[in-house]
Amino acid sequence: MPLFSDLKRHLIVDSEVNSLGNELQAQRFVERDVFLTPRLWGVGSTAPYGHRGDFRMLDEIIAAHGGEARFARDAYLALDKPGRDSVIAFLRSLIIEAPND
Numbered sequence: 184m185p186l187f188s189d190l191k192r193h194l195i196v197d198s199e200v201n202s203l204g205n206e207l208q209a210q211r212f213v214e215r216d217v218f219l220t221p222r223l224w225g226v227g228s229t230a231p232y233g234h235r236g237d238f239r240m241l242d243e244i245i246a247a248h249g250g251e252a253r254f255a256r257d258a259y260l261a262l263d264k265p266g267r268d269s270v271i272a273f274l275r276s277l278i279i280e281a282p283n284d
Contacts, residue, residue, distance in 0.1 A: 187223035187277070197249035225279040241274050242267065 232244035
């Protein structure tokens with residue numbers, strides 16, 4: 184399954200959207216509002232979301248992104264409800280199955 188990530192660090196806050204600022208967690212030699220893009224594979228089974236687990240819903244965590252993620256966030260928010268529901272349904276389908284014994 185694809186990772187759906189570039190595995191690079193990105194600034195994910197800006198002056199208007201800054202709820203993901205990492206004021207509590209220091210990262211060695213990295214600004215506190217820059218994060219490694221996690222893989223989306225498994226996002227459907229990894230709630231809560233955000234580095235502090237502040238967000239319970241995928242819709243909330245998408246809306247909380249600014250900075251370099253602002254374009255993707257704004258594109259998601261510009262979708263009509265059925266479009267946003269389709270994105271969320273896709274993300275929820277990215278689950279990690281429990282291993283079979």
